[in-house]
Amino acid sequence: MTLRELEDQALRLSANAPRQLIxxxxxxxxxxxxxxxxPKGLAASLIRIAxxxxxxxxxxxxxxxxxxxxxQKYL
Numbered sequence: 001m002t003l004r005e006l007e008d009q010a011l012r013l014s015a016n017a018p019r020q021l022i023x024x025x026x027x028x029x030x031x032x033x034x035x036x037x038x039p040k041g042l043a044a045s046l047i048r049i050a051x052x053x054x055x056x057x058x059x060x061x062x063x064x065x066x067x068x069x070x071x072q073k074y075l
Contacts, residue, residue, distance in 0.1 A: 010021060057065070 010018065013021065
């Protein structure tokens with residue numbers, strides 16, 4: 001069946017049939033709309049840089065690190 005024949009038949013459908021046809025077409029496109037590849041280039045390298053095996057420091061640990069850095073800087 002050609003696209004033109006399909007279009008002609010779609011125009012002759014009863015009241016709820018066009019909506020069902022649209023839903024079926026949308027479902028058939030769903031897997032194609034989902035990204036299937038992993039990030040490449042700059043995005044992938046930034047993800048690798050940010051990834052760590054350790055836990056994030058607590059607020060108190062960050063404050064202590066900043067205080068220590070200020071002491072080193074000004075003494």
